[in-house]
Amino acid sequence: MRVSNESPLLLKIVSNQRPIGIFDSGFGGLTVARAVIDLLPEEDVVYFGDTARYPYGPQPLEQVREYAEQITNLLISKHDVKMVVIACNTAAAAALGSLGEALEIPVVGVIEPGAQAVIEVSRRKRIGVIGTVGTISSGAYQKTIEEIAGINAEVTCIPCPGFVEFVERGESSGEQIQILAQRLLAPIVEADVDALLLGCTHYPYLARTIGSTVGESVVLVSSADETAFAVAKILKETNLETSQRKLGNRTFISTGDVSWFAELGQRLFGPELESAESHEWSTGS
Numbered sequence: 355m356r357v358s359n360e361s362p363l364l365l366k367i368v369s370n371q372r373p374i375g376i377f378d379s380g381f382g383g384l385t386v387a388r389a390v391i392d393l394l395p396e397e398d399v400v401y402f403g404d405t406a407r408y409p410y411g412p413q414p415l416e417q418v419r420e421y422a423e424q425i426t427n428l429l430i431s432k433h434d435v436k437m438v439v440i441a442c443n444t445a446a447a448a449a450l451g452s453l454g455e456a457l458e459i460p461v462v463g464v465i466e467p468g469a470q471a472v473i474e475v476s477r478r479k480r481i482g483v484i485g486t487v488g489t490i491s492s493g494a495y496q497k498t499i500e501e502i503a504g505i506n507a508e509v510t511c512i513p514c515p516g517f518v519e520f521v522e523r524g525e526s527s528g529e530q531i532q533i534l535a536q537r538l539l540a541p542i543v544e545a546d547v548d549a550l551l552l553g554c555t556h557y558p559y560l561a562r563t564i565g566s567t568v569g570e571s572v573v574l575v576s577s578a579d580e581t582a583f584a585v586a587k588i589l590k591e592t593n594l595e596t597s598q599r600k601l602g603n604r605t606f607i608s609t610g611d612v613s614w615f616a617e618l619g620q621r622l623f624g625p626e627l628e629s630a631e632s633h634e635w636s637t638g639s
């Protein structure tokens with residue numbers, strides 16, 4: 355509480371005007387940021403892409419948890435965010451629990467919304483999940499889907515190392531990615547799933563390749579929209595919805611090459627991503 359003589363109403367408005375912080379290892383979380391901004395256009399958003407330290411997927415979960423905590427601290431201390439959205443499955447698998455316990459502001463991950471969405475669209479409850487090595491080996495999806503759907507769902511979880519790197523390089527189609535997709539997704543085709551969850555926020559950018567590999571009858575599910583709905587619900591429940599009636603401010607931060615972040619980011623996200631600010635990690639930052 356900053357000023358003791360402010361009215362409670364004023365305090366509420368001031369605190370609601372704070373931005374939503376969204377982060378990922380790089381460009382992937384832009385799929386979630388897009389859905390949040392489309393659903394809640396008046397909210398201010400700060401997006402943080404840790405491109406200097408991507409990919410998170412092959413790194414130990416302990417390390418990824420440290421990154422997630424560091425970014426969250428920065429979003430809170432420097433940008434005064436009112437909510438943190440972990441728009442990265444690997445970071446959510448590693449740190450949602452610890453951050454949720456430690457923070458006073460709401461923290462939203464992508465795993466539960468994604469699991470919920472894929473269960474809803476799967477008619478035969480033969481579900482596929484693809485993600486990074488870190489996400490799949492954490493068992494987070496297997497556990498969450500079983501908790502929601504019970505043991506009746508048959509779940510095939512497959513890691514797809516290499517997909518993220520294609521997206522970060524700006525390659526979403528072509529022979530190389532097609533060959534990799536055919537090899538990695540063979541167990542999904544084999545398992546005869548009817549719905550496939552893109553359990554990495556980078557993968558929606560590869561949806562055409564993934565879709566053509568697994569076949570048209572398989573419904574592809576991204577966690578972006580469901581996560582945005584979860585964000586809207588929590589803001590409402592916690593009285594943290596913005597009261598401003600103009601388009602929110604958007605700030606994009608990258609720890610890597612900011613001109614590349616702006617160039618590829620604009621292609622992936624849209625014209626609002628005109629430029630990116632730089633953040634360099636140093637000891638204690």
Ligand code: DGL
Binds near residue numbers: 382412486556
């Ligand atoms: N986009 C991230 C996810 O959803 C991870 C990408 C990475 O490996 O850095 O898991």
